Amino acid sequence: MSWAAHELESYILHGHTKTKVSYLAILLGCFLPDMGTKGTVYGFSIFGYSFKPEHAWDYHRGWPGVGFTHTPMWGVVLALLVLWLFKSREWALGLLIGQWAHALTDCFDSVGVMLFFPFTTQHYSTGMWAYAAQEGRYGDAAAYYGSLGLAWDLFWLAMLLLNWRTLRPSYFFDKVYPADPAWGWMRRRLRMSDRFLVALYHAYFLYGACRIFAWTIWAQTSEDAPMDWTWGGPYWVDKATVDHPSALEFASNTLLGLTGLLVLCWVTWLAVGRRLWWRTPPFTQVEVVGVPAVEAGLPGDGAGPDGGADQDGGAGVEGVVPLAAGEAPGAKAQSAT
Numbered sequence: 001m002s003w004a005a006h007e008l009e010s011y012i013l014h015g016h017t018k019t020k021v022s023y024l025a026i027l028l029g030c031f032l033p034d035m036g037t038k039g040t041v042y043g044f045s046i047f048g049y050s051f052k053p054e055h056a057w058d059y060h061r062g063w064p065g066v067g068f069t070h071t072p073m074w075g076v077v078l079a080l081l082v083l084w085l086f087k088s089r090e091w092a093l094g095l096l097i098g099q100w101a102h103a104l105t106d107c108f109d110s111v112g113v114m115l116f117f118p119f120t121t122q123h124y125s126t127g128m129w130a131y132a133a134q135e136g137r138y139g140d141a142a143a144y145y146g147s148l149g150l151a152w153d154l155f156w157l158a159m160l161l162l163n164w165r166t167l168r169p170s171y172f173f174d175k176v177y178p179a180d181p182a183w184g185w186m187r188r189r190l191r192m193s194d195r196f197l198v199a200l201y202h203a204y205f206l207y208g209a210c211r212i213f214a215w216t217i218w219a220q221t222s223e224d225a226p227m228d229w230t231w232g233g234p235y236w237v238d239k240a241t242v243d244h245p246s247a248l249e250f251a252s253n254t255l256l257g258l259t260g261l262l263v264l265c266w267v268t269w270l271a272v273g274r275r276l277w278w279r280t281p282p283f284t285q286v287e288v289v290g291v292p293a294v295e296a297g298l299p300g301d302g303a304g305p306d307g308g309a310d311q312d313g314g315a316g317v318e319g320v321v322p323l324a325a326g327e328a329p330g331a332k333a334q335s336a337t
Helices: 005-015 023-035 038-042 056-061 072-086 089-108 133-144 148-162 169-179 181-189 194-221 247-278
Strands: 044-046 049-051 285-288 320-322
Touching (some): 023 072, 038 056, 056 133
């Protein structure tokens, strides 16, 4: 499994998505497959009850187990649920992108993921580094940062630094803030300043970068884990692997799985997705003259453009103008003439 790559890839994915999409949703999508599974993979004890799967890799990435959380089809299900329950295109698309990125990233360890589940349980893996979750959290960390897993995280860090414009405050206010009502909600309801919002946006970049170097130093000093740059290392861990079928079986599983997944996604789009998508308007950032910025589609603060309450308790219609690209969210809009 990947470690810091999941934090860092979210910025790059947002920067290269050509349509309006929520950064927070991409980040959440990058985390979701492991959020409810990684703790149980390592094992835990609570109130005298202990749980640890006998074969961590089968439970984490296989079926039966929770391996479906690392499949593209699960991302489609989550996106449809968001469209249905929250009516947000930006969040549905962001979760889909982030969850798919997580699944594809995890194809690089020695276990891989079931890319075309539920039509086949065939695992797809490059075997770049050893899957070692069965060794527990610290054993897994030592193996990952003592192998090409470290190179994988450094690759994503380098890619993000090459795309440094996505970390600029101007990018946040031009692209990130206007695409997601959550930022405006935090600004209004939680009284977060613009500077605090930018710091919050940068948080997972700093967390991911520090995580790489902190775990590497720990692995090389406290654990004395020899660095092994060979493919599939490190040599000193009992890595988990899956059975590899013959070339013919692999090809037939792939053809069946890919065809089934594409057909199911297309039928789902025609039957459900298209209707949910078109009935959900895109989020539009707006500014109300004379009052703090509000977001279209969210409940108003009870103030109209003249400072008085509207009859429906929401923000007034007159005086509402789009927030210009690059304009600070709290800036006061000029009246249209």
